[in-house]
Amino acid sequence: MMNLPNLNRRGFFKLAGLGLAGVAATSVSKVAMAAIPEIVSAEVANTQAPLHPNTGRPYNPVVTLNGWSLPWRMNKGVKEFHLVAEPVVREIAQGMKAHLWGYNGQSPGPTIEVVEGDKVRIYVTNRLPEKTSIHWHGQRLPSGMDGVSGLSQPPIEPGKTFMYEFEAKRPGTFMYHPHADEMLQMAMGMMGSWVTHPKNPKFMPVDRDFIFLLNAYDIDPGSYTPKVNTMLDFNLWTWNSRAFPGIDPIVVRKNDRVRIRVGNLTMTNHPIHLHGHEFEVTGTDGGWVPASARWPEVTTDVAVGQMRAVEFIANEPGDWAFHCHKSHHTMNAMGHDVPTLLGVKQNDLMKKIGNLVPDYMPMGETGMSEMTDMAEMMDMPLPDNTLPMMAGKDQFGAVEMGGMFTTVKVRDGLARNDYKDPGFYKHPKGTVAQEVSNDLPPVSRTAPSDTTGGVEVTVRKPNGHTGH
Numbered sequence: 001m002m003n004l005p006n007l008n009r010r011g012f013f014k015l016a017g018l019g020l021a022g023v024a025a026t027s028v029s030k031v032a033m034a035a036i037p038e039i040v041s042a043e044v045a046n047t048q049a050p051l052h053p054n055t056g057r058p059y060n061p062v063v064t065l066n067g068w069s070l071p072w073r074m075n076k077g078v079k080e081f082h083l084v085a086e087p088v089v090r091e092i093a094q095g096m097k098a099h100l101w102g103y104n105g106q107s108p109g110p111t112i113e114v115v116e117g118d119k120v121r122i123y124v125t126n127r128l129p130e131k132t133s134i135h136w137h138g139q140r141l142p143s144g145m146d147g148v149s150g151l152s153q154p155p156i157e158p159g160k161t162f163m164y165e166f167e168a169k170r171p172g173t174f175m176y177h178p179h180a181d182e183m184l185q186m187a188m189g190m191m192g193s194w195v196t197h198p199k200n201p202k203f204m205p206v207d208r209d210f211i212f213l214l215n216a217y218d219i220d221p222g223s224y225t226p227k228v229n230t231m232l233d234f235n236l237w238t239w240n241s242r243a244f245p246g247i248d249p250i251v252v253r254k255n256d257r258v259r260i261r262v263g264n265l266t267m268t269n270h271p272i273h274l275h276g277h278e279f280e281v282t283g284t285d286g287g288w289v290p291a292s293a294r295w296p297e298v299t300t301d302v303a304v305g306q307m308r309a310v311e312f313i314a315n316e317p318g319d320w321a322f323h324c325h326k327s328h329h330t331m332n333a334m335g336h337d338v339p340t341l342l343g344v345k346q347n348d349l350m351k352k353i354g355n356l357v358p359d360y361m362p363m364g365e366t367g368m369s370e371m372t373d374m375a376e377m378m379d380m381p382l383p384d385n386t387l388p389m390m391a392g393k394d395q396f397g398a399v400e401m402g403g404m405f406t407t408v409k410v411r412d413g414l415a416r417n418d419y420k421d422p423g424f425y426k427h428p429k430g431t432v433a434q435e436v437s438n439d440l441p442p443v444s445r446t447a448p449s450d451t452t453g454g455v456e457v458t459v460r461k462p463n464g465h466t467g468h
């Protein structure tokens, strides 16, 4: 039997969703197969409840941000999974869908969770128009199971199914992705997370354990398919193929010990920053960091091909920003390639350019927020299928973010397995920054003190190219 909690078997399954805003339960479809495990596939992009194991050894499951974990079946002591590489439609955020390649209905593919020492068998079916393979990033395994097409195995041709088999030797956090036409296939969204839980469930226990991947796409406004030859200039910076405000909040109980595991499969580094708390990096893709080697941080850089697990005690109630600190990574597609018009009067200019270039979007005279307001006022349509560069509304107005941004919501009194969005934070009286009267005192300037004592200072101008 497959390990399928919350599922029924009337032709298609429903995985119970978390009841997050706007999205109902997941639909899961299956095809029964004889020798190979059935295919379980997800059709929505919201965060699914953790998958508690009911076969195999016990562990504390992770929660995949805007994702889900793949059920398995036990076959004579071996955990069997079935991944299907296939074209998928992924909603990046409300109002934008992308035609990606992924696994089992979504990009990223489902998270795979096993226990240290598990014998694992993964069937991989290729429903793409070209060959593929899967590399199990970070794992100890036989060289022939490492998934590098041409080097460690023949490629998986379209229509074929391969079987990978190894022991999950080392506990920790891993990723999986193709190692065949790699740049194109990863630019199309092919990747997933892997967690090998420790044999001893009491090793480094946490109350809530989240995981997601950093990824990036270059999708022209109005189109659906990523440009696959882009190397640096991506216009959508995403977490698990979602951009703010499409990324679910990370919901935790006050005083929970929280772990967040972040893997980077983009082509640049991302300094991941948490507000209101300090964390420690407790794990990398190389393993767990001994307590004596950790140090406090509020930002940790996750380089390309790296994974970082951070942990903190969520003891400050509130809605805390959690984001990449590269500010152009917290912007969506329409924020790129716009001219700087700070200080430029553009009242008529806008209309005139609009006649020449439909959908033209400059930045505003006083800054970028003005642009969003202006677009609304002048009834300027966004091109189809794209996201405004700065979006999201919260209790005090526009959040003006996009891309790699979400919130950690710390609340008192949540139930143990309650990951539902608790809504706006109710700030205690007197704890919100507020406007005060505008009676500003006059500026007092101190007279510059003369420390040179009247000595003439000569400046030698740089000459030639020495010193570069």
Ligand SMILES: [Cu+2]
Binding pocket: 237, 269, 270, 271, 324, 325, 326, 329, 404
């Ligand atoms: Cu970034």
